[in-house]
Amino acid sequence: DTGVSQNPRHKITKRGQNVTFRCDPISEHNRLYWYRQTLGQGPEFLTYFQNEAQLEKSRLLSDRFSAERPKGSFSTLEIQRTEQGDSAMYLCASSIQGTSTDTQYFGPGTRLTVL
Amino acid sequence: LAKTTQPISMDSYEGQEVNITCSHNNIATNDYITWYQQFPSQGPRFIIQGYKTKVTNEVASLFIPADRKSSTLSLPRVSLSDTAVYYCLVGISGTYKYIFGTGTRLKVLA
Numbered sequence: 001d002t003g004v005s006q007n008p009r010h011k012i013t014k015r016g017q018n019v020t021f022r023c024d025p026i027s028e029h030n031r032l033y034w035y036r037q038t039l040g041q042g043p044e045f046l047t048y049f050q051n052e053a054q055l056e057k058s059r060l061l062s063d064r065f066s067a068e069r070p071k072g073s074f075s076t077l078e079i080q081r082t083e084q085g086d087s088a089m090y091l092c093a094s095s096i097q098g099t100s101t102d103t104q105y106f107g108p109g110t111r112l113t114v115l
Numbered sequence: 116l117a118k119t120t121q122p123i124s125m126d127s128y129e130g131q132e133v134n135i136t137c138s139h140n141n142i143a144t145n146d147y148i149t150w151y152q153q154f155p156s157q158g159p160r161f162i163i164q165g166y167k168t169k170v171t172n173e174v175a176s177l178f179i180p181a182d183r184k185s186s187t188l189s190l191p192r193v194s195l196s197d198t199a200v201y202y203c204l205v206g207i208s209g210t211y212k213y214i215f216g217t218g219t220r221l222k223v224l225a
Contacts (some may be wrong), residue, residue, distance in 0.1 A: 004158075011130060035215075041218075042202055042215040042216060042217060042218045043159065043202075043215050043216065044215070045212050045213050045215075048211045048213075050211075053162070055211050056212055057210035058212065086118070089156075091158055091159070093158075102146075102147065103147075103149060103161060103164055104149065104161075104204070104213070105161060106151075106158035106159045106160070106161075107158050108157060108158050109156075109157070109158050110158070
């Protein structure tokens with residue numbers, strides 16, 4: 001399967017714990033995006049990477065959130081000191097620069113439940 | 116403030132054509148408008164994308180007026196399996212940010 005993959009698919013944690021999610025984009029896609037989707041709502045933009053550079057961050061990405069893409073391939077999203085309000089689906093998407101359309105393709109998401 | 120709105124829900128019968136409109140008031144000048152389908156507990160699935168006028172692929176058509184402040188997704192002859200939530204996605208002018216529409220829950224009835 002050459003689509004976007006995300007791990008884990010589900011994560012249950014207790015309030016105050018740290019969690020880390022991983023996203024593997026489609027091969028050769030140099031653009032990577034993270035979104036958050038709460039139940040019944042549309043996805044909300046969190047951050048954007050072009051290669052290894054983080055070029056855009058939403059105000060939703062508080063100090064407890066950090067995203068990295070160290071070698072311009074996979075990316076990680078870490079949430080420190082989780083809160084119940086962090087419970088959501090975290091979606092990753094990738095696209096390739098250089099095409100006129102820059103279509104974002106999404107992974108299956110990681111569902112986070114904070115108890 | 117960028118805002119992207121869609122009708123909350125629509126019902127349709129199998130075999131009918133469904134049109135879903137998205138209004139986007141602050142779309143990035145050079146960015147495309149993309150539509151996605153989403154089933155529960157899955158990531159959004161790409162349907163169609165366009166910049167202006169009309170685009171058609173094997174599953175849908177997309178109509179975009181000259182001012183690009185709205186777009187309409189057209190699904191011909193829907194089936195029960197098209198029951199899902201549909202979102203538009205646009206880039207925000209002057210940023211690398213993207214904004215999804217509010218989503219339209221389509222229910223196809225037999």
